[in-house]
Amino acid sequence: MQKSVFGDEDAGEPRAGPYNTARHPVVTKSHNLHLSDAGSDRAEYAALVRGAARGDREAMEGLLIRAQEVAYRFSLLVCGHADDAEEVMQDALLKTYRHVGRIRRPDAFRTWLYQTVRNACLMKRRRRVGEPQRLMSLEQGGPAGNGGTRPIDVEDRARPADQRLMDAWVGARLRRALSALPGPYRAIVVLREIEGLSTREVAAVTGISEANVKTRLHRARVMLRNQLEDM
Amino acid sequence: MRTRKGAKSTACKDLLTRISAYLDGELPAPACRAIEAHCRDCPGCAALTEGLRRTIGLCQEAGRTPLPDAVRERARASVRRLLNRRPQGGSGVTAPSRSRVPRAGR
Numbered sequence: 001m002q003k004s005v006f007g008d009e010d011a012g013e014p015r016a017g018p019y020n021t022a023r024h025p026v027v028t029k030s031h032n033l034h035l036s037d038a039g040s041d042r043a044e045y046a047a048l049v050r051g052a053a054r055g056d057r058e059a060m061e062g063l064l065i066r067a068q069e070v071a072y073r074f075s076l077l078v079c080g081h082a083d084d085a086e087e088v089m090q091d092a093l094l095k096t097y098r099h100v101g102r103i104r105r106p107d108a109f110r111t112w113l114y115q116t117v118r119n120a121c122l123m124k125r126r127r128r129v130g131e132p133q134r135l136m137s138l139e140q141g142g143p144a145g146n147g148g149t150r151p152i153d154v155e156d157r158a159r160p161a162d163q164r165l166m167d168a169w170v171g172a173r174l175r176r177a178l179s180a181l182p183g184p185y186r187a188i189v190v191l192r193e194i195e196g197l198s199t200r201e202v203a204a205v206t207g208i209s210e211a212n213v214k215t216r217l218h219r220a221r222v223m224l225r226n227q228l229e230d231m
Numbered sequence: 232m233r234t235r236k237g238a239k240s241t242a243c244k245d246l247l248t249r250i251s252a253y254l255d256g257e258l259p260a261p262a263c264r265a266i267e268a269h270c271r272d273c274p275g276c277a278a279l280t281e282g283l284r285r286t287i288g289l290c291q292e293a294g295r296t297p298l299p300d301a302v303r304e305r306a307r308a309s310v311r312r313l314l315n316r317r318p319q320g321g322s323g324v325t326a327p328s329r330s331r332v333p334r335a336g337r
Contacts, residue, residue, distance in 0.1 A: 068309065069306060086305075217251060225286040
């Protein structure tokens with residue numbers, strides 16, 4: 001697991017701002033972001049983080065918009081609820097705003113953001129199904145009837161309205177294929193293939209080894225391919 | 232995991248274990264050539280490889296698809312409201328005192 005990007009996780013009040021209006025060189029790109037090149041995406045995040053930390057309002061705005069878009073995509077695709085996605089967006093907005101001034105490793109910001117969003121999704125899921133509120137990893141799992149453990153699935157069945165929303169966005173075929181995957185596999189596919197994170201970043205976000213990420217990604221790809229071909 | 236027709240021989244099983252690394256460009260050239268040679272002789276593995284390639288492409292395409300306009304506009308509006316809040320007697324920007332930024336109407 002990577003170290004936190006922050007020197008101090010819970011220092012309370014934000015240190016953000018004041019913001020000047022100088023144009024930041026990296027925010028000329030569309031904020032509607034999923035970039036095809038993971039390396040340039042990571043570099044752009046780092047540049048935005050550095051700009052925001054030194055008071056560049058436009059950089060901060062770009063960073064916060066990206067944070068919300070990441071939150072929405074991940075939440076809707078992995079958890080399947082538009083209402084939760086809106087709340088996870090708000091969490092991502094405020095947490096990013098409050099923490100940006102304390103970031104010590106801008107290049108690791110993207111990993112922190114996805115960890116934050118994923119944890120927020122897990123909390124929403126637990127509230128929805130009445131599971132314990134304490135954090136528990138997907139690997140750790142929850143208690144099963146046979147005395148063992150079972151994997152926690154962050155997915156809950158998407159409602160028709162949410163399905164229509166996703167269908168209009170990523171297409172009904174992919175949405176249905178993704179929803180048929182077990183939750184942990186779906187999260188890996190979304191992070192790696194749709195969000196474009198590296199294997200190392202996915203491992204850091206999900207808390208499993210890179211070898212396990214590769215194994216799960218391969219299985220998820222095969223399952224997804226079989227689902228798509230059966231439609 | 233379901234396997235497809237043809238994934239029975241040792242060569243087919245070997246391909247199945249290495250196909251993701253192949254598609255991710257992580258294999259050395261000789262290993263890539265061996266997989267490609269096998270696919271020329273094995274329709275099942277060729278179909279699997281092409282199917283996985285299409286699956287990955289579909290996912291990547293989804294990742295490049297813009298979010299719905301309404302979602303993007305709500306995100307921008309939330310950010311503007313947050314950054315336009317000014318502390319009493321100050322000129323900078325601080326986080327809102329409430330735990331949530333008010334949302335625009337959906």
